[in-house]
Amino acid sequence: MLKIVAASLLLALALPVLADAPYAFDRTPGRLPKNVVPTDYDLTLIPDIDKKQIAGHESVKLNFRAPSSMIQFDSEDETLSDVRFDGQPIRNVVTDNSQQLTTVTLPAVAAAGRHTLSFTYTGLIRSDVRGLFVQPFTLPDGKPSQILSSAFEPTDARLMFPCWTSRHFAHAFRSPSRCHRNGLQSATCQSTAARSRARRQL
Numbered sequence: 034m035l036k037i038v039a040a041s042l043l044l045a046l047a048l049p050v051l052a053d054a055p056y057a058f059d060r061t062p063g064r065l066p067k068n069v070v071p072t073d074y075d076l077t078l079i080p081d082i083d084k085k086q087i088a089g090h091e092s093v094k095l096n097f098r099a100p101s102s103m104i105q106f107d108s109e110d111e112t113l114s115d116v117r118f119d120g121q122p123i124r125n126v127v128t129d130n131s132q133q134l135t136t137v138t139l140p141a142v143a144a145a146g147r148h149t150l151s152f153t154y155t156g157l158i159r160s161d162v163r164g165l166f167v168q169p170f171t172l173p174d175g176k177p178s179q180i181l182s183s184a185f186e187p188t189d190a191r192l193m194f195p196c197w198t199s200r201h202f203a204h205a206f207r208s209p210s211r212c213h214r215n216g217l218q219s220a221t222c223q224s225t226a227a228r229s230r231a232r233r234q235l
Contacts (some may be wrong), residue, residue: 034211035199036123050105050120053179056212062078063105063199064199065105065107065197065199066097066101066103066105067098068080068097068098068099069095069096069097069098069101069103069104069105070095070098070197071093071106071196071197072094072095072096073093073094073096073185074090074092074093074094074194074196075091075092075093076091076092076194077089077090077091078165078166078193078194080158080165080181082158082167082179082181085158085160086155086156086157086158086165087143087154087155087156087157087165087193087194088153088154088155089153089154089155089156089160089194089234090151090152090153090154090190091151091152091153091154091194091205092149092150092151093149093150093151093196094147094148094149095147095148095149095150096147097143097144097145097146097147097148098144098145099145100142100143100144100145101142101143102140102141102142102143103137103138103139104118104136104139104141104150105135105136105137105197106134106135106195106196106197107133107134107135107188107190107191107196107197107199108128108130108133108134108135108191108195108196109130109132109133109164109191109192110156110157110192111128111135111154111155111156111157111194111195112128112131112154112155112156112182113126113128113135113152113153113154113195114152114153114154115151115152115153116137116150116151116152117150117151117152118137118148118149118150119137119143119148119149120149123137123139123140123149125138125139125140126209128140133191135195137150140166152195154194154195156192156194158181159165159192160227162182162184163184163192164183164184164189164190164191164192164193165181165182165190165192165193166181166182167179167180167181167182168180168181168182174175178187185198
């Protein structure tokens with residue numbers, strides 16, 4: 034009986050210590066490697082509502098916390114092309130849609146420090162309420178139309194653009210976007226909110 038009481042007391046004393054443990058990036062669970070961390074996105078999006086497709090260009094500033102020859106990030110239903118690392122073309126790029134994962138293998142180990150990954154890509158405008166999706170919309174004159182909406186939580190940003198969606202990867206982004214219908218740019222559906230530079234956590 035005394036042993037049970039003593040064990041309970043020790044557990045009770047240990048719980049506050051565990052609860053107050055400071056946040057540690059390296060100890061936080063997550064599937065993506067933590068040796069390569071995004072710090073800044075420059076993202077251009079051109080959604081085509083009629084074709085239900087996204088055309089985009091992305092440039093991501095990366096902090097290599099240690100030398101590495103591999104970069105992994107989240108992606109789903111996206112096709113990458115013209116992938117470049119520090120301006121040099123990269124051929125070994127594999128996207129596994131079943132795992133929602135893209136792996137970029139560099140021709141040589143990159144040194145620790147700042148680097149830039151860039152690429153163009155195509156994606157989907159969805160009908161379900163995930164990523165970038167289209168919904169029916171009625172104009173003030175009663176005519177039917179469509180409106181683009183987005184839902185990123187908890188990890189659905191990967192449906193709109195390839196990225197690091199785990200919550201512990203915090204980064205800045207800049208995203209001018211244009212909306213096209215029938216191949217023509219419509220000024221009324223340009224996103225002004227996306228033009229601002231903001232700090233957010235995906």
